[in-house]
Amino acid sequence: MISISFPLFVAIYLALFLAGVLILWLGYEWIRRRQENRAARTRVFCRICASRYTDTSSADLIDCPVCGSRNERLS
Numbered sequence: 013m014i015s016i017s018f019p020l021f022v023a024i025y026l027a028l029f030l031a032g033v034l035i036l037w038l039g040y041e042w043i044r045r046r047q048e049n050r051a052a053r054t055r056v057f058c059r060i061c062a063s064r065y066t067d068t069s070s071a072d073l074i075d076c077p078v079c080g081s082r083n084e085r086l087s
């Protein structure tokens with residue numbers, strides 16, 4: 013059996029715990045940013061009538077539901 017001192021065990025345990033927390037934090041942050049970018053891509057701002065609306069299609073030009081003019085995506 014491998015014998016290690018108690019302070020070394022505590023240090024290793026703490027380092028592994030903090031590494032796990034860091035990995036979970038970065039993972040959730042990455043997921044949150046992806047969802048934010050996906051939501052931002054569906055928002056469209058009409059330059060003619062200044063209305064904001066959402067569109068989930070993949071088309072580059074989207075017809076405004078208020079005035080009917082064609083608009084580009086914000087991002």
Ligand SMILES: [Zn+2]
Nearest residue numbers: 058061076079
């Ligand atoms: Zn419009």
